[in-house]
Amino acid sequence: MKIYLVGFMGAGKTSVGRLLAGRLGAPFFDLDELVESSERMSIREIFAERGEPHFRRREREMLRTTQHVETGVFATGGGTFTFEENIQFIQAHGMSVHLSAPFSTLLRRIGDKAAERPMFRDEESLRELYQYRLRYYKMSDITIDVRDDESIPEVTERLFMQLPPDVLGRLSRSPRIQR
Numbered sequence: 001m002k003i004y005l006v007g008f009m010g011a012g013k014t015s016v017g018r019l020l021a022g023r024l025g026a027p028f029f030d031l032d033e034l035v036e037s038s039e040r041m042s043i044r045e046i047f048a049e050r051g052e053p054h055f056r057r058r059e060r061e062m063l064r065t066t067q068h069v070e071t072g073v074f075a076t077g078g079g080t081f082t083f084e085e086n087i088q089f090i091q092a093h094g095m096s097v098h099l100s101a102p103f104s105t106l107l108r109r110i111g112d113k114a115a116e117r118p119m120f121r122d123e124e125s126l127r128e129l130y131q132y133r134l135r136y137y138k139m140s141d142i143t144i145d146v147r148d149d150e151s152i153p154e155v156t157e158r159l160f161m162q163l164p165p166d167v168l169g170r171l172s173r174s175p176r177i178q179r
């Protein structure tokens with residue numbers, strides 16, 4: 001069983017994913033990190049030197065390799081779950097969880113690390129991108145609304161509580177994990 005965390009930049013996919021995986025005793029994978037290590041470059045460098053289409057191709061390919069992993073929690077990039085092919089793949093291979101946060105929260109978090117995020121140009125175009133992508137994120141199996149004042153452990157706990165029992169059973173290696 002695989003869980004794919006989807007949603008816009010700054011939603012907390014990596015932090016929540018890592019914590020959730022620990023809670024479940026399941027392995028954690030970050031799609032962006034997998035692309036970075038296979039290209040031996042940071043995301044920022046990949047965009048700058050090879051361009052966005054190259055990044056999207058590598059992202060798509062890396063996502064496909066996850067079919068060989070039986071159990072795990074995967075943090076996707078903010079753009080992954082906005083392409084038809086990727087959406088269909090995720091729907092066929094696991095459960096998608098949308099971490100949904102208000103735009104103001106995302107903007108504040110993205111602003112702190114703007115240099116690392118090539119999709120961030122200015123507030124207006126970011127807002128448009130966010131609006132455009134919502135239609136795709138809404139296709140996910142579960143949506144977790146992340147509040148501005150909520151900590152990563154709180155969000156993770158809420159997500160954990162919303163996992164269907166059969167998913168929980170198939171995800172965790174330890175029979176002792178219970179709610």
Ligand code: S3P
Pocket residue numbers: 007008009010013032043076077078079080116117118119
């Ligand atoms: C992107 C989001 C980033 C990363 C890349 C492109 C996007 O991931 O995949 O910079 O298109 O929104 P995070 O959502 O983890 O920042």
